[in-house]
Amino acid sequence: MQKDMFHQTTIINIFLVVSLAALLYSNSAADVIAKPGCLAKCGDLTVPYPFGIGLGTNCSVGPWFDINCNTTFNPPKAFIATESLEIIDISNGTLRIKNAVAAQCFSQTGNITRENPVAIDFTGTPYSFADSNKFTVVGCDDLAVIVGSSGRNFTSGCLSLCSESEDLIDGFCTGIGCCQTPIPKGLKDFSSALGSLNNHTEVWSFDRCGYAFLGDQDIFKFRTSDFSDENFQNRTIENVPIVIDWAIGNQSCSEAKKSADYACLENSICVDYDVLGGYRCNCSRGYEGNPYLSLGCTDIDECKNNPYPCAENGICNNSPGSFSCSCKHGYSGDGKKDGRGCTAENSQFPVIKFSIGFSTVFLSIIIAMTCLYFSIQRRKLSQIEQFINEVVILTQVKNLQLLDKIVCMLI
Incomplete structure (x- = not known):
């Protein structure tokens, strides 16, 4: 027990x-x-x-x-x-916030049964709408306008039309049932409202509402089933966020570094938000974490990463903000994947021996060719000397014969 x-x-x-x-x-x-x-x-x-x-x-x-x-x-x-x-x-x-979708719906006779415009204003705040958003209109008899005046003066619109449901194509938002237009970086406010050319009377059998919204362009994918989805507005609000940029203050990095409330701490770098002023902080290369907190950026141990950062048979040595590679015993090289890697020493190509042997053979060939050259030159010189001697002897003989003739004539 x-x-x-x-x-x-x-x-x-x-x-x-x-x-x-x-x-x-x-x-x-x-x-x-x-x-x-x-x-x-x-x-x-x-x-x-x-x-x-x-x-x-x-x-x-x-x-x-x-x-x-x-x-x-x-x-x-x-x-x-x-x-x-x-x-x-x-x-x-x-940061990403939940969406707000403008909508306008009609009865079969063209009367408006539901209508709500949308407006969001970040004037006077550190926030603005990221240019990764797009203004989107969904409908077959709809046009919408987006207007902004803070941060950027911006006015644009989109027209979305179609005659029958067979015209629609999944994934295409080019004006047939769906239309998109980009927004500029730095926009701090927008308002949007919907209008209709024929109040959906000609397309009411398959499309009773038009929608307009600003949202992450990488998230929203147009589907032909959107027209029959009575929950489209709520589904878009929940699933397609608006991307918001933010920055610290309104000073540049060079200005902020001189102030007492500079937000970037150890092992971090400052990045200017070049549209509306202000800055953000990132951990320095080789570090990760929160650059706004003391000791928030900690060293990344690259040696524990997958894939392994060094070459096969290499040894990874971590250091603050970096790492280095070397080779195991019995291997040589720089240990880097994008360098010479690591090669077993007994299987290495004998570079030094090959170089010495090649140099010796090459030097021997040069010496042999030099000797051959001078040998040939000496032979040619000997032949020339012999020819000259023969010419001299011949000349002397001819001169003696001529001298004899002259003496005989004098006698």
Whole structure:
């Protein structure tokens, strides 16, 4: 009995130690994400500093970065400061908010049965609409206009038409049942409204509503079934977010570095937001984490990455912000994948021996050719000397004969 109680006590103690370790690890991870003493999650949303959970809690870099975590929802939902704009994701440089879709629906006789325009205004805030959004109109008898005046003066529109449902093509948003137009980077406000050419009277049998919205161009994919989907508006609101750019302050990096509230900390770099002013921070190369927190950017151990950063038979040596490669014993090379790699020493091509042997043979050939050349030249010189001697002798003989003739004539 005592033995069983001992085992139970031991198991309980182990469980408590593991649970405590997990709790400590969780708190440590939260400290890296959020400001010390502040919450890191609102429901399913992770909230990294410079954002902070709670209005006026000093958990963010400024009031517009406060996150209103509404716990009346299950799970809780996060909203931008005092606005009613729900946040679904926060990353370095962008956040994504739940969409707002303008709609206009008609009866068979052309009377408007439902209508709602849409407008969002970020004037005076650190937010603007990213140019990765597109203004989209869905419908077969619809036109919509988008107008913005803050950050950028922008006016544009889209016309979407079709005569019958067979004209529609999945994935194509080129004006037949679906139309898209880009927006400029830095736009801080927009309003949109829908209109119709014939109040859907000619297409009402398969298309009773028109829709217009701004949303992430990589998320929305047009489908012909959108026309028969009575839940299209709500589905788009839930599934197609609006991408929002954000920046710290309105100073450039060079200006901000001189101020006491410069936000980029250890092992980080400053990046100018070149449209409306302000800046953002990124961890330096070889580091990861939160650049806005002290010791938030930690070294990446590239040696533990998959795929392995060094060549086969190479040894990875991690260092702060970087790494180096070398070769195992018995191998030589630089250990790099994009370099000479690592080659077994007993299977290496004998470069030095080959070079010495090749040089020796080459030098021997040069010497032999030189000797042959001079030998030939000496032979030619000997032949020339012999020829000259023969000419001289012949000349002397001829001169003696001539002299004899002259003497005989004188006698």
